[in-house]
Amino acid sequence: MTTPKIFFHIGLGKVASTYLQNRVFPALENIYYLPRDRFRRHPKIVASGKYPSILLSRESGLYLYEKLDDFKKIYPDAYILLFFRRQDEWIASHYRRYVKNGGLLCFEEYLDLENDSGIWKQQNLIYMDAIEKTRNLFGERLLVLTYDRLKNDQQDFVQRIADFTGATFDYQNISLKPVHSSHSEKKLKAARKISKLLGLTDPESSAAHRPFHRLRRRLELLRSHLILMVGSLLPERWAETETLTSTEQKDKIRSFYASDWQDLVEYEQQQFK
Numbered sequence: 001m002t003t004p005k006i007f008f009h010i011g012l013g014k015v016a017s018t019y020l021q022n023r024v025f026p027a028l029e030n031i032y033y034l035p036r037d038r039f040r041r042h043p044k045i046v047a048s049g050k051y052p053s054i055l056l057s058r059e060s061g062l063y064l065y066e067k068l069d070d071f072k073k074i075y076p077d078a079y080i081l082l083f084f085r086r087q088d089e090w091i092a093s094h095y096r097r098y099v100k101n102g103g104l105l106c107f108e109e110y111l112d113l114e115n116d117s118g119i120w121k122q123q124n125l126i127y128m129d130a131i132e133k134t135r136n137l138f139g140e141r142l143l144v145l146t147y148d149r150l151k152n153d154q155q156d157f158v159q160r161i162a163d164f165t166g167a168t169f170d171y172q173n174i175s176l177k178p179v180h181s182s183h184s185e186k187k188l189k190a191a192r193k194i195s196k197l198l199g200l201t202d203p204e205s206s207a208a209h210r211p212f213h214r215l216r217r218r219l220e221l222l223r224s225h226l227i228l229m230v231g232s233l234l235p236e237r238w239a240e241t242e243t244l245t246s247t248e249q250k251d252k253i254r255s256f257y258a259s260d261w262q263d264l265v266e267y268e269q270q271q272f273k
Contacts, residue, residue, distance in 0.1 A: 004046060007031070007165050008071055009057040009081040012064065014093040015147050016083070019178060021057050024158055027174045028167040031055050043074075053166060062124060065133055072137045080138050081161065085147035086261055087125045088254040092245040094120075099188045099244060102195050107245050113256055125257055127264045144268050160272070188244055 009025070011017030025033040032051035034042055042056055060067045071078060085093070095103070095110050098119075103110070105119070112118035123129065134142050143164040150157040155171050162169055254261075 004032075004049070004051050005053040005166075006046065006075045006078040007053065007055045007081060008075070008078050009055065009083075010064065010067060010071070011057065011059045011083065012085075012090070013059045013061050014090055014097060015085045016150055017057070017059050020083075023175050023177075024161070025055055025057060028055065028162060028165065028169050031165050031167040033057075046075075055165060055167075062120070064130060068134060068137055077141070078138060079141040079143070079164070080134050081143045081145075081164070082130065082134060083145045083147065083150075084127050084264055086254065087127075087257040088250040089147070091120060091125065091253060092250055095245055096183070096188060099192050100183055102191075102200055104192065104196055104200070106242075107249055111253065113252055122256075125253075126260050128260055128267070131264070131267065144264070144271065146265065146268055148265075149268070185244060 009017075009020065011020070021036050026035070031053045032045075033055045034045055034057075036057055039056060039058060042054075045051070046054060058067070068080075084090070091111050092107070095107050098105075098110065110118050111120045111122075111125070113122065116122050131142070131144060143160065145157060145160055149160075154174075154176070158169060158171070158174065161167070
């Protein structure tokens with residue numbers, strides 16, 4: 001029986017989390033990766049003492065701080081992996097997934113920089129606050145990487161993970177193929193229009209006000225999938241005319257968080273000096 005080292009990748013979503021969970025983490029050697037569909041078994045796996053080091057991975061979304069607090073109570077000596085994507089790119093990608101899943105709000109309402117009344121609050125996208133929170137809980141047992149590093153040099157990105165976790169890997173065993181294909185602008189706009197016409201409940205704004213059981217979530221995702229299928233069959237002229245994520249709004253977001261993003265990039269670089 002040994003007490004394993006616990007490594008926890010707590011993904012924010014839309015930072016290649018699914019790709020890492022399906023392509024990269026399973027390819028790491030000398031560390032046991034518990035697949036996300038078996039995540040609930042982690043207490044039993046850890047208690048078995050069978051593995052010297054274990055890698056867990058979950059997405060957190062709006063509930064990053066809550067999940068960090070919960071994980072601290074279970075594994076106070078854990079090592080944390082946090083990956084970030086520039087705010088304008090990240091929230092735009094998150095918004096597209098929100099629409100895919102039945103979201104009704106426009107992009108400016110999803111993240112409202114003027115009145116801060118959106119589903120995502122301004123504070124949610126201040127990354128250095130997330131780093132400070134993590135360090136307060138877990139000390140220096142933290143690895144921070146950016147999506148840009150993954151795009152520009154995937155092998156280096158994986159090597160940083162391996163170095164942090166004490167793992168090894170054969171780069172030839174890691175597939176470069178994406179896990180999911182993106183949906184077209186036309187299909188997403190059509191799906192949002194259908195959801196509005198049907199008077200459906202917004203999935204994210206309503207989740208905080210009622211119990212969100214797994215069965216209900218699966219049924220809502222199935223409904224969204226069917227709506228997307230219908231949307232793909234409709235003519236282009238039927239879809240809403242405005243773009244989902246305007247360049248103007250993304251530029252505003254990038255400017256709003258420019259200082260925080262620069263601080264994050266510098267933090268990432270300083271880890272490897």
